[in-house]
Every structure is written in C-alpha cells, then in structure tokens.
Amino acid sequence: MSFVNESLTNVTAGQQYHSLVGIVLSSALTTLTCCVFLFINGTLLYTLRSKSVFRETSRYLLLYNLLFADTVLLAESQVLFLFSAGRVMLSYPVCGILAFLSNLTFVISPLTLVVMSLERYVAVCYPLRHSSIITVRNTGLAIVLVWAFGSLNVLAHISLLLQFPFADLESLQMKDHCTISAMMLTQISYHFEEAFTCFLFAVAGVTVISSYVGVIVAARSASTDKASAHKARNTMTLHLVQLGLSLLSTVHNPILATLSQIMSRVELLRIQIFIYVCTVLLPRCLSALIYGLRDQTIRPVLMHHLCCRLNHTH
Template sequence: MSNTTVGLVFLERVLYTTLTTVPCCIFLFINGTMLYTLRSKPVFRETCRYILLYNLLFADTVQLTLSQLLYILSIGRIFLTYPVCGVLFMLGNLTNPVSPLILVVMSLERCVAVCYPLRHASIITTRNTAVAVIVVWAICLLNVVIQILLLLEFPFEELETLQMNTFCNTVVMFLTPLYYDYDRVYTYFLLISAGLTIISTYIVVIIAARSASTDKASALKARNTLLMHLLQLGFSISSTIHNPLLFAVSKLVVLRVLLRIQNVFYVSIIILPRCLSALIYGLRDQTIRPVLMYNLCCRMKLSGITVKRKVSP
C-alpha cells in the first residue's frame, strides 16, 4: 500500500471520527444536563410525566454512549472478544426498546388527562408510574434473556479462539438465523404495537376535544403532545431498524463499503434520533426550559471562568 493510500485512509478515518464524535459529545452534554435537571427539583422527581421523560432520556443516553463507544473501537481497529462484544450488544438491546414503550406510556397518560381529567390524579400516581416503568424495563430485560438463550445455541466451542477478527457490530452478533428471525419479529411487533397505540390515543383525544364537556385548551395541548410522541416514535423506528437494515446491506456490499455506509447510518439513524428528545422537551416544556437553560448557561459560564483563570498569569 502506497504512502498516498495510507494517508487517504487515515484522513478518511479522522474525518469520520470528527463528524460523529463532535456532535455526539455535544448531544451527550445536553442529555446529561437534561437528566441532571430532571433530578434537581422535587417538582420533576414527583411529577409522573417527568419521571417517564427521565427514563426515556436515560435509555437514549445509554444507547448513544454505547453506540459511540463501539464506533470509536471500530475506527481504532480494536477487536474485542465475543463475550465482551456480547455484553455491550445486549446492553444496547436492553435500552433500545425502552424508548417506544415509554412513549406508549406517556401517550396513555396524556389520554387519561384529557378523557378523565377528574380521575387523572388518582389514576396517574407516582406509584402507578413507577410500576409502569418497572414493567417496561422488565419486558426489555426478558427480551435480552431470550436473545442470550438463542445465542447459546451457537457452537462457540468450535471456534479456535474467542477473539474476534473484526470489530464488534450488529452484523457479527447475528450468529444464528433463528436469532436474526427473532430480532426481526420482535422489532416489528414492538414498533407496530407502539404505533397503533399512540395513533389510537391521538384519535381518542381528537374525539374528546370535540366534546362540549372537555377543556379545549387542555385537549389541544394533549393533541400536540401526542403528535410529538408520534414524531419521536418515528425517530425510535429509524433507530430500531438500524440492525435489520445494516444486516440486509451487509449481504450486498463488501466490508469496506459497508463501513462507509455504516458511518452514514450511524449519524442519521442513531445519533440524531437519540438526541432530539432532550431538545424537543427541553425547549417546549415551560417548566423545564428555564431550569435547563440556566443549567446549560451556568455550566458554560463556569467553564469560561475556569479557562480565563488558567490563562491569566
């Protein structure tokens, strides 16, 4: 390989790393600040929709962190062992379905607020919300357990070594056809169920908004919120179809082309959808916005003061 080719390959890696790592770090900072904001005041810790939002952001942040870690490992040509890659892969599979399920719970909460305003406080309690969150995480954990059982069918003892000869990614971990079929069925079932549920709650809210006994302003706000949930579900769908889409593309192109396509998929399908929840809620919610902006600006001011102190003689 000539020096020119080596230089182009190195330049390509630096470019890809910069274009993904910089926005990822920025959005991780925003997500982290948002998570801190949601735990900073009792009104956020004790309000049901903010509890749900915290879990949504937490799952997205973990997913984004894992994705960036695996991306950096692949760019650095660091090969893991199958067990380590499997642990990271399963942790991603644990948090990935949380987003659509939490969005379903949030949509049901808004539907109850419009259709049963007098009973909303007794139905949507902190305890019931905690139970719903536990059920969501339990469903995702059950999915991971099933995936682990399916992976155990692969004859690892026939491998000469557990050291992987390529970087850890989704395609590599689809070790058996049965595992891939299960992942595809589970993904489609989850997203279709979540989509139908959110659309149904949206229709119910529209019907309730036409009722004379319903608070028009509250119904309109709930309708806009459900539309936002549909948008977020679309983002979750784009993130969730990353695995099947990448697997399908891997059958059509060589590994080098696949790596470039994966970079495009990573930015457009993984990074952006996982970062927009914090921005949407943080800028839209009148209660969160001032606290979030204060935390962001305060951190920036403190960073600026620290830099000035270091620079000054």
C-alpha cells in the same frame, strides 16, 4: 515493471492515507456531536432531579426514564462506532455485554413512549380521574414493567446465544465488528429479533395512534379543555415522530451490510457517517431538545443549569 509496481504502491498508499484521514475526521466529528448531545442530555437529567415538582410528577418521571435510556444508548452507540471505525475487534463476551445493553436500552424508548402517550390520553379524556390513575406509585410500577419486559428480551437472546457451539471455535476473539447483528450467531436468533422488533413497534404504533385519535375525538367535546387537548395532540405527534426515528435505526446495520458489498471502504465510510447521524444520533437527542425547550416548566431551569455549567467550563 518496477515503475508499474511503484505506481501501484503509490495508489495504494494514497488510498490508505485518504481512508485514514476519513476515519479520523469522521470519528472526531461524530464524537464531538455526541459529546454535545450527551452534555445537553446530562444537564436535562440533572434538571429533572433538581426540583421536587419534577420528581413528583408522573410525566416528568417518564421523561427521565426515556432520556436516561436514550443517553445510555447514545454513549454506547458512539463507543461501538469508534470501535468499528478503528477496526477494533472485541471478544464475544465483551461484545455480548455491550450489544445486549444496547438492545435493552433500545427497547426501553418505544415502550416508554407508549406509557407517555397513555398518560396524555388519560389527562385529556379522563381529567377528573387522572390524579387517581396516574400516580407516582403507578408510574414507578409502569417503569419497572418496561425495564422488566426489555430484560426478558435480553435474557431470551442470551439463552439463544448459549446454544451456539463456542467450544468449537479456535478463539473467542471476534472476526467482525461488534454489533447486535454480529451477536445473532444462530438463525433462530435472527428470526426472534425480527419478530420481536415487529411486535414491539406494531404494539407501540397502534397504542400511540389510538391515543392520538382518542385525544382528537375528545378535543371536539364541549367539556374538554381545548388548550390541554391541543398540547396533548402536539405531544403525541412528537411521540409518533420519535417512534418512527427509533424504527428507522433498526435498518442501520442492514443498509450498511448491503452497501459494503458494492462500495469501497472510503465511500462506505462517508455513507456510514450520514446514516449513523440520521438513524442513531439524531433520535437519541430529540427528547432533550423537544421537551427541554418546549416545556414551560423545564425550560427556565434547564437554561439556568446549562448556562451555569458553561460558565464553570470557561
């Protein structure tokens, strides 16, 4: 009997050891990847503020807004991932701040892609009116409206959260990992989040696709600059890809919740890393990789700043 107990103890210790090693390796791997992306994003953000041509051009202002939101979300997602991997339980107030900030920056990306698509549509279909419609002032107003709309969504979530009877709880310490889903403490909060997400991506998808079709139709016109229309079409194709990846990140938590019921913690951890990288990390680094390397104006300045920073590091 003691031999059986000793064997079970060894198996349990072995499982705990492998689980601990897996957590450490996954945390180190994702953190290193995240730091690389944050370094590139941070350098591009600095690049977009380094020259007046970037500060005074609407599409670069929109890119800065998109990149800023993605960078904040990327950093916060990694922090929450490390808390989850390390089984760190937060209090409801602290988790609420992190979760709703994540929710805000998540909403900013598709809305900014909508404005960027409309800007390219106007540039191709109404080139003579582009400079009068897409001004720095109007672009700044559009960015303010994007953040205001995202903030209204957060305020709606907070008002729904306050309806939960926190006074009946023994403690404000959470018993689950901190996620946006974990802060949906009432049924109406889930329904509101689902409805808002569907509405957001439906509007964004219809707008980007309509702009894409409009550019294709305009490209067939003899009076349209073919090269400009071709670049705009490629840009909006990338916007659709980014929008699709952002939508994919909404299924991250539901997939993990389903898999957690049929898999062990070690197996779930391996799947979680893959899903996390594909649905959270990858979409948030695409903006820097796409625009930083593709744009002929940004690329030389970005490479100069990257090389300088790497030289200073060494």
